[in-house]
Amino acid sequence: MSSIYFRKTFQRSFGTFPLKGEQLRTALRIALDVGYRAIDTAQSYENEAEVGAVLAESCIPRDELCITTKVRPDNFGENVLIASVERSLADLRVDQVDVLLLHWPPLGGDISGPLALLQQAHGRGLTKHIGVSNYTAAMMRRAAELSTVPIATNQVEFHPLLDQSTLLAAATETGIPLASYCSVARGEALRVPLIEELATGYGVSAGQIVLRWILQKGVSINTMSTRRRHIEHNFDVMNFTLSSLDMARIDKLGAANRRLVTRELTPFAPDWDP
Numbered sequence: 001m002s003s004i005y006f007r008k009t010f011q012r013s014f015g016t017f018p019l020k021g022e023q024l025r026t027a028l029r030i031a032l033d034v035g036y037r038a039i040d041t042a043q044s045y046e047n048e049a050e051v052g053a054v055l056a057e058s059c060i061p062r063d064e065l066c067i068t069t070k071v072r073p074d075n076f077g078e079n080v081l082i083a084s085v086e087r088s089l090a091d092l093r094v095d096q097v098d099v100l101l102l103h104w105p106p107l108g109g110d111i112s113g114p115l116a117l118l119q120q121a122h123g124r125g126l127t128k129h130i131g132v133s134n135y136t137a138a139m140m141r142r143a144a145e146l147s148t149v150p151i152a153t154n155q156v157e158f159h160p161l162l163d164q165s166t167l168l169a170a171a172t173e174t175g176i177p178l179a180s181y182c183s184v185a186r187g188e189a190l191r192v193p194l195i196e197e198l199a200t201g202y203g204v205s206a207g208q209i210v211l212r213w214i215l216q217k218g219v220s221i222n223t224m225s226t227r228r229r230h231i232e233h234n235f236d237v238m239n240f241t242l243s244s245l246d247m248a249r250i251d252k253l254g255a256a257n258r259r260l261v262t263r264e265l266t267p268f269a270p271d272w273d274p
């Protein structure tokens with residue numbers, strides 16, 4: 001199983017939620033300056049036009065970028081999805097995105113309709129790759145069965161404080177690689193004594209320990225930050241390796257089962273895997 005995000009520098013994506021306006025422009029310019037070339041946005045973030053403007057002004061050649069966007073569920077309709085993706089492309093100022101995701105499973109859980117439309121978008125050349133987000137293991141298996149186009153990723157909440165071993169097993173079984181969001185658990189994972197101890201031991205920051213653990217699980221990473229120092233640290237995770245013993249110690253933190261994107265925040269979320 002090889003993720004398209006493990007090409008070039010794309011195993012590290014810069015996430016843009018919930019950034020908008022000047023805060024978004026400043027953070028994204030820093031991220032590009034630091035070396036990020038994979039950028040994660042979504043229709044529901046309502047920042048695609050601003051992302052497009054910053055990418056255009058950067059003059060970075062299009063083939064050096066990996067742009068991911070996501071279709072919001074209220075655009076999953078038969079006569080709506082393709083038109084919504086065309087608007088995203090216009091806002092992003094590109095002819096196609098690199099990865100187009102279905103942001104959430106549809107209400108009721110029948111993924112066949114939106115998945116067929118996503119493949120149509122791919123057939124029309126609106127995206128190089130297709131993928132899903134917030135899918136359960138059962139949905140990953142169903143998507144792999146239904147789709148004639150390979151599913152490039154399932155982007156899910158993934159950090160050391162949440163046991164996602166069921167999804168990792170489904171990734172191996174289906175060949176659909178995972179990508180993380182909430183990768184540093186919005187800062188919570190950085191305050192755990194074991195992570196702090198390992199950071200001191202390896203001579204890196206707590207964030208770098210967490211992100212390195214994610215990469216060594218075979219999962220590509222999405223992180224958002226507004227601070228240059230954090231953005232630099234989050235990108236600079238390729239020059240050290242966690243031992244298998246330390247990987248196993250971090251694995252045990254998953255027993256906390258701390259999910260940040262809860263049912264309360266996202267009532268449309270599926271029944272997550274136990």
Ligand SMILES: NC(=O)c1ccc[n+]([C@@H]2O[C@H](COP(=O)([O-])OP(=O)(O)OC[C@H]3O[C@@H](n4cnc5c(N)ncnc54)[C@H](OP(=O)(O)O)[C@@H]3O)[C@@H](O)[C@H]2O)c1
Binds near residue numbers: 017018155186
């Ligand atoms: N598919 C989905 O449904 C979904 C859901 C949520 C997010 N996402 C995507 O994934 C991206 C990342 O997720 P996220 O932003 O929710 O979570 P995250 O990256 O875990 O957390 C972002 C928060 O952590 C802080 N932070 C980041 N790096 C840090 C570091 N090295 N040290 C200390 N603090 C750090 C940032 O604060 P500072 O600004 O102070 O650094 C920010 O407040 C989003 O931007 C979005 O693109 C997708």
